Amino acid sequence: MQIKTLKDLKSGESGRIAQIDGGHGMVSRLAALGIRPGRRITKISSMLMRGPVTVEVDRTQIAVGFGMAGKIIVDLDKVTE
Amino acid sequence: MKKIVLMGNPNVGKSVIFTRLTGINVIVGNYPGKTVEYKRGHMNLGGETVEIFDAPGTYTLEPTSEAEEVALRMLDTGDVVINVVNATNLERNLYLTLQLLERKLPVVVALNMWDDTKHCGINIDLDKLRKLLGVPVIPTVATTAQGIKELVESIPKATSPGVPARSRDDRWVAIGSIVDQVQQVTHRHHTWFERLADATVQPITGVLIALAVLAGAFLVVRLIGESLISYVFEPLFNNLWAPVLLRLSDLLGGAGFLHNILIGKLIEGEVDFVQSFGLLSSGLYVPFAMVLPYIISFYLLLGLLEDTGYLPRLAVLVDTIMHRLGLHGYAIIPTLLGLGCNVPAIMATRILESERERFVAATLISIAIPCAALQAMIFGLVGEHGGQYVAIVYATLFAVWIILGIILRHAVKGFTPELLIEIPPYRLPLWRAVLQKLWMRTYGFLVEAVPIILGAILAINILYVLRVFDAIANFTAPVVTGLFGLPKEAVTALVIGFLRKDVALGMLAPLALSAKQLVVGSVVLAMFFPCIATFVVLLRELGVVNMLKSAGIMIVAALIVGGSLSLVL
Numbered sequence: 026m027q028i029k030t031l032k033d034l035k036s037g038e039s040g041r042i043a044q045i046d047g048g049h050g051m052v053s054r055l056a057a058l059g060i061r062p063g064r065r066i067t068k069i070s071s072m073l074m075r076g077p078v079t080v081e082v083d084r085t086q087i088a089v090g091f092g093m094a095g096k097i098i099v100d101l102d103k104v105t106e
Numbered sequence: 107m108k109k110i111v112l113m114g115n116p117n118v119g120k121s122v123i124f125t126r127l128t129g130i131n132v133i134v135g136n137y138p139g140k141t142v143e144y145k146r147g148h149m150n151l152g153g154e155t156v157e158i159f160d161a162p163g164t165y166t167l168e169p170t171s172e173a174e175e176v177a178l179r180m181l182d183t184g185d186v187v188i189n190v191v192n193a194t195n196l197e198r199n200l201y202l203t204l205q206l207l208e209r210k211l212p213v214v215v216a217l218n219m220w221d222d223t224k225h226c227g228i229n230i231d232l233d234k235l236r237k238l239l240g241v242p243v244i245p246t247v248a249t250t251a252q253g254i255k256e257l258v259e260s261i262p263k264a265t266s267p268g269v270p271a272r273s274r275d276d277r278w279v280a281i282g283s284i285v286d287q288v289q290q291v292t293h294r295h296h297t298w299f300e301r302l303a304d305a306t307v308q309p310i311t312g313v314l315i316a317l318a319v320l321a322g323a324f325l326v327v328r329l330i331g332e333s334l335i336s337y338v339f340e341p342l343f344n345n346l347w348a349p350v351l352l353r354l355s356d357l358l359g360g361a362g363f364l365h366n367i368l369i370g371k372l373i374e375g376e377v378d379f380v381q382s383f384g385l386l387s388s389g390l391y392v393p394f395a396m397v398l399p400y401i402i403s404f405y406l407l408l409g410l411l412e413d414t415g416y417l418p419r420l421a422v423l424v425d426t427i428m429h430r431l432g433l434h435g436y437a438i439i440p441t442l443l444g445l446g447c448n449v450p451a452i453m454a455t456r457i458l459e460s461e462r463e464r465f466v467a468a469t470l471i472s473i474a475i476p477c478a479a480l481q482a483m484i485f486g487l488v489g490e491h492g493g494q495y496v497a498i499v500y501a502t503l504f505a506v507w508i509i510l511g512i513i514l515r516h517a518v519k520g521f522t523p524e525l526l527i528e529i530p531p532y533r534l535p536l537w538r539a540v541l542q543k544l545w546m547r548t549y550g551f552l553v554e555a556v557p558i559i560l561g562a563i564l565a566i567n568i569l570y571v572l573r574v575f576d577a578i579a580n581f582t583a584p585v586v587t588g589l590f591g592l593p594k595e596a597v598t599a600l601v602i603g604f605l606r607k608d609v610a611l612g613m614l615a616p617l618a619l620s621a622k623q624l625v626v627g628s629v630v631l632a633m634f635f636p637c638i639a640t641f642v643v644l645l646r647e648l649g650v651v652n653m654l655k656s657a658g659i660m661i662v663a664a665l666i667v668g669g670s671l672s673l674v675l
Contacts, residue, residue: 036308050170053274057165058528059198061278070308076426077435077525079307084226085195086531088307088422090434090524 031068031078031089031097039067040101047096055093059083066099108156110149110261111180113206114190115199116163117530119218121145122248122539123190124160127258151261159184165198167205171459186212186264188257193217193245194226196289200281203239208271212264213241216257220245227292235288240267249536303532306419316423319416323407330403331482339395343379351377351387367567380486381616388612389563392483393556397608398548400482404446405547406540413535413543417442418527425525431511432466432518433458434525440467444475447551448640451475452647462520468648469514469656472636473663474507479555479608484628487611491621498675499628506633506667510659554639555606562605566598566613575601589665590626591672593617603631605638622675626668634664 028043042062045052055061059082069079069086071094078094080087089097114120128147145160161180162173169175181187189206191199206213223230236243242260246253272280305311351369358365360372369377370384379391411417417439425435437458444451448471455467476484488495569575578601579586579594586592586600595617603610614627635657636644645653 053166053168054170054526056274056278057170057198057201058526059195069304070312072312072422072426073309074426076309077422079422079529083195083197085198086307086529088418088425088435088525088527088529090425090526092524093526 027101029099029101030095031066031080031099032071032091032094034068034099034101036068036070038101039065040099042066043098043100045097047093051093051096055089055097058087059085060087060089060097066097108151108154108186109159109184110156110186110188111159111161111184112188112190113161113177113181113202114163114218115165115192115202117528118163118190118192118199119248120163120190121160122536123188123216123218123246123254123257124158125539125542126248126251126254128158149258151258164202166202167209172456181206181209181211184211186214186261188214188216188261190216190218193220193230194222194228196228196230197281197285200284201277204269204272204277204280207239207241207267207269210266210268212266214257214260214264215239215241215243216253217243217245218248220253221247221250229290229292231288235284238284238287240269241265299532306416307422307529312419312423316420319411323411327400327403327407328485330406331400334399334402335395339399343391343395347390348377348379354386363571366571367564370567380612383563383567383613383616385560385563385567388609389560392608392612393552393559396486396612397479397482397555398551400478400485401446401551402544402548404478405544408442408446409540409543409547410535411442413533413540415530415532418529421527422525422529429522430515431470431508432515432522433463433470433511434522436525436527437463437467441471441475444471445478445481446547447477447479448472448475448636449554449643450547452640452643455647459523460520462518463522465648465652465656466511466514466518468644469659470507470511472640472644472656473510473633473660474503476503476632477607477637479606480611480628480632483608483611487615488621488624488628491624495621495625498625499632502625502629502667502671503632506663510663514659558638559606559609562602562609565605566602570598585665589669589672590630592619592623592627596623596627599627600631600634603637604635604641607631607637622672625675626672629671630664630668633660633667635660 034040042060042064044062045055045060060066060080064082067081069081071078075091077088077090080089112120112124124145124147127149147158148155149158159180161177164174164177167178167181169178187206189203191203203215217230232243232245242263244253244257244260246257248254306315355365355369355372355377358368366384368384368386370382370387373381377387379387379395382388421435421438423435424438428435428437437455439457440451440454443454451471452468455464455471458464458467484496484499488499575598579597582597583594586597587594596614599610599613602613610631611628614624619627635641644656648656
């Protein structure tokens with residue numbers, strides 16, 4: 026099992042959110058948008074120069090700032106290809 | 107009167123349901139947090155008139171923004187809640203639903219976007235969901251009005267099932283169990299459309315697409331605006347209105363005080379709609395034939411961009427750049443609005459979270475973002491001397507926006523929170539909604555602008571007779587002539603710029619300025635002070651102290667930029 030932060034994921038990679046290293050405010054804001062431990066998450070893209078990361082959770086796309094993306098820890102799926 | 111409150115996450119079609127229920131005009135945008143100001147309407151419910159409130163979209167009842175606080179406050183005043191839920195995203199939406207049920211308020215759930223569940227491969231067991239939630243659940247498709255009648259009929263059946271208050275984690279556990287029982291999702295491959303949609307948020311393709319979209323939008327705005335001017339409004343004024351005015355001019359004896367106020371100066375025996383400057387000549391021509399066509403075309407395009415859901419993607423793309431200016435990507439939305447009119451743009455800065463961001467965004471908009479009215483005049487007057495001069499005006503304002511933003515980022519204390527927004531799926535805009543919004547915005551322009559334009563022209567003519575401008579002109583001559591290289595008569599225009607910038611630029615027309623002077627004049631007019639309407643909104647949004655700071659920045663920036671332009675060109 027491979028563990029990475031969301032910002033280190035490659036576009037197209039997916040996994041399960043293991044934990045979120047943030048304060049209560051950040052955790053609940055992310056949870057409200059569906060980003061919380063245990064959920065499946067797929068990285069869609071990231072902007073250059075520490076720009077926001079776009080992810081898909083529950084068929085919804087969400088853009089997350091680079092700093093926050095560094096605090097979202099993801100359990101990567103095993104590569105099947 | 108009974109009060110019904112519509113509650114739901116952003117982008118679930120709440121505002122469309124509201125429009126369906128009340129028939130009142132509301133703005134329906136596709137980007138998160140659009141309805142910061144709530145909407146109120148009335149509807150007939152079994153012979154009784156009830157009030158309906160459209161609360162701002164909120165994900166939870168633990169508010170994280172001003173808009174969510176408003177939603178919470180409105181909830182407390184309601185008798186019945188219609189909870190609008192996105193059927194394609196049950197899990198996340200149910201969090202708010204459970205919180206509402208814990209509040210002991212009668213609730214009806216509108217399961218909106220019901221038609222989308224099919225092509226998303228989602229199957230929801232409605233009966234089971236009704237049983238588990240203990241309240242009426244009505245599938246709806248707001249865009250086609252499907253289920254609205256049933257929704258209205260279910261309002262009297264709204265109940266409060268008496269759910270005990272839970273902790274956040276327990277709520278998620280409860281939701282997990284509900285979703286497991288009622289929802290089945292069949293796996294489905296990405297369509298080519300979704301792949302294309304994803305390309306708009308990839309760094310390289312996204313930027314290329316954004317440039318193409320913005321350039322395309324700009325061209326279409328100009329094309330529609332110019333076509334309206336040359337095929338509709340100019341013929342109307344030249345062929346129908348000018349002869350009427352000439353007759354009136356004869357009746358008034360061709361000169362005199364009343365003649366000057368109503369018709370203005372005749373140029374070579376003819377009414378010149380730009381230069382005559384009477385109430386019935388320029389006073390009608392400027393708002394209707396020069397500005398209105400661009401207002402219509404700009405808001406049409408903006409409405410389409412809003413309702414397709416493209417704007418949040420643009421916010422993601424520009425986030426990195428906007429952070430250099432002390433803003434985040436979301437601030438692009440008020441900025442784009444500012445290209446139409448600065449007033450709604452500055453009101454829209456409320457969607458930004460920190461005070462610093464709101465100050466920076468509002469200041470940058472009022473300095474460097476020319477409104478559609480001013481732009482129309484820039485194209486009309488400066489454009490006559492060649493497109494390169496129009497380009498200089500735009501390039502200068504863009505440079506000011508960037509440089510001033512960088513300065514403000516370092517100078518203004520505070521923080522800029524990180525971007526965190528939902529990106530709604532692309533949707534085909536509903537023509538009815540787009541046209542309704544276009545009509546509201548155009549009507550808003552006419553009601554706001556036309557009286558001020560007429561008033562400004564009347565005031566100018568009277569002050570002109572009283573020779574007030576001569577005094578001001580002499581007093582400010584060192585700055586205007588010395589620094590900007592403009593004739594001192596241009597002072598009148600700069601003063602009038604406080605009322606209406608389009609009228610002010612129109613006043614430069616009779617002065618026979620060179621292309622260079624027109625460029626300096628346009629830039630200074632755009633920057634140096636907001637028009638009165640913007641000024642009032644700035645005061646309301648920023649407070650006295652910050653408004654004065656903002657105004658100070660504008661004056662200093664206008665002096666520096668105007669002076670340098672005059673030297674360089």
